[in-house]
Amino acid sequence: MQHIKIETDAQGRELAQHGSLDFPCGTYDEYFSQFFNEEVPWHWHEEIEVVLVVEGATLVQCVNQERVISRGEMVFINANALHRLTRHSEEECHILNVVFSPKLLTGHLLGTIYQKHILPILQSSELQMVTFAPDISWQHQCIQTMQEAFEHWHQEHSDKEFVLQMALMKLWHLLASNIKLPNSHSKNTTQQERRIQAALEFIQQHYRNGISVYDICNAANISESEGYRLFRNLLNSTPTAYLTEYRLRMAAQTLVQTKQPISQIAYDTGFNCPAYFAKKFRQQYGSTPKAFRQQPLKPQL
Structure with a gap:
C-alpha cells in the first residue's frame, strides 16, 4: 500500500530537509x-x-x-x-x-x-x-x-x-x-503562480471546513471565472476537483496513521456524508476506506 507522503507547509512548500547543513x-x-x-x-x-x-x-x-x-x-x-x-x-x-x-x-x-x-x-x-x-x-x-x-x-x-x-x-x-534564457522575465507567469499558490494555501488551511469556489478564489484575489481558468491552465484541474482530491489524500493518510473511526475521518476532512466520502474514496483509490486501511504497508525500497 502507498505510504510515503510529502509534508508541506501552508504555502505548499516542502518541509523535508534535503541533506544537511554541511552537504545540502x-x-x-x-x-x-x-x-x-x-x-x-x-x-x-x-x-x-x-x-x-x-x-x-x-x-x-x-x-x-x-x-x-x-x-x-x-x-x-x-x-x-x-x-x-x-x-x-x-x-x-x-x-x-x-x-x-x-x-x-x-x-x-x-x-x-x-x-x-x-x-x-x-x-x-x-x-x-x-x-x-x-x-x-x-x-x-x-x-x-x-x-x-x-x-x-x-x-x-x-x-x-x-x-x-x-x-x-x-x-x-x-x-x-x-540553453537560451529569455531576455526578460515573464511577470504574467510569476503573477499567475503567486495566485495559484495562494489558492492552494487556502485549501490546505481550510479543507476541513465547508469552503466554496468563491472562498478559494477570493483568497487568491481573483474572480471565480479566473479561478477556473487558472486551475484548468496551470493544474489541469478545477478548484472543486483539487479540493476533493486534497481532502481524500488527507483522509487516506489519516486512515493509515490512526485508528479513528472512518465516519469521523470523513467529517474531519470536510465531507458531510460518510457514504459520499466512501464513494469518492473508492473512485480515487480503487478500494473502500476500510479495505485501504487493512492493506499491509509495502516495505520501503
Whole structure:
C-alpha cells in the first residue's frame, strides 16, 4: 500500500530537509507505488531537483507546461517551481532523484560563478523545467554524468559527496552552455503562480471546513471565472476537483496513521456524508476506506 507522503507547509512548500547543513543535498531511490495515489502532489521547494527515470514513465507538470519523462530520460526542475509528478506507465515507475541547494555548486552566493552562471537560471520564471533526452549529445552527457554519480553514491564510496558535487557542477555547466534564457522575465507567469499558490494555501488551511469556489478564489484575489481558468491552465484541474482530491489524500493518510473511526475521518476532512466520502474514496483509490486501511504497508525500497 502507498505510504510515503510529502509534508508541506501552508504555502505548499516542502518541509523535508534535503541533506544537511554541511552537504545540502539529498538523494533518493523511489518507486511510485510507495506514494499515495502513485503521485508526488503539487508542491515546491527552494532547492533544485533532478529526476532520472530508471523504469516506466512519469508525467511531470509545472505551471503552464507538462512532459512525460520515460525510461532513460531526465528532467531538471528549477528552484521554487510548483510541480507535480504522476506515474504514467502500466509498469512500475522507478526514479532516482537529487534535491540540492544552489549553494552546493559554489559555496557562497557572491562569487562570479554564482552571479554569472547560476543566478540567471534560478531567476528565470519561464525556465521551470528542462528535459533531457539520450538522443541529443549534450543532454546525453548530462544523463550519463548523473547515472554514474547515482551509481557511485549507492555503492557507498567514501568520496561519494565529492563525485556527486562534481557531477552536479558538470550538469549545470552543460545546461548553462546549451540553453537560451529569455531576455526578460515573464511577470504574467510569476503573477499567475503567486495566485495559484495562494489558492492552494487556502485549501490546505481550510479543507476541513465547508469552503466554496468563491472562498478559494477570493483568497487568491481573483474572480471565480479566473479561478477556473487558472486551475484548468496551470493544474489541469478545477478548484472543486483539487479540493476533493486534497481532502481524500488527507483522509487516506489519516486512515493509515490512526485508528479513528472512518465516519469521523470523513467529517474531519470536510465531507458531510460518510457514504459520499466512501464513494469518492473508492473512485480515487480503487478500494473502500476500510479495505485501504487493512492493506499491509509495502516495505520501503
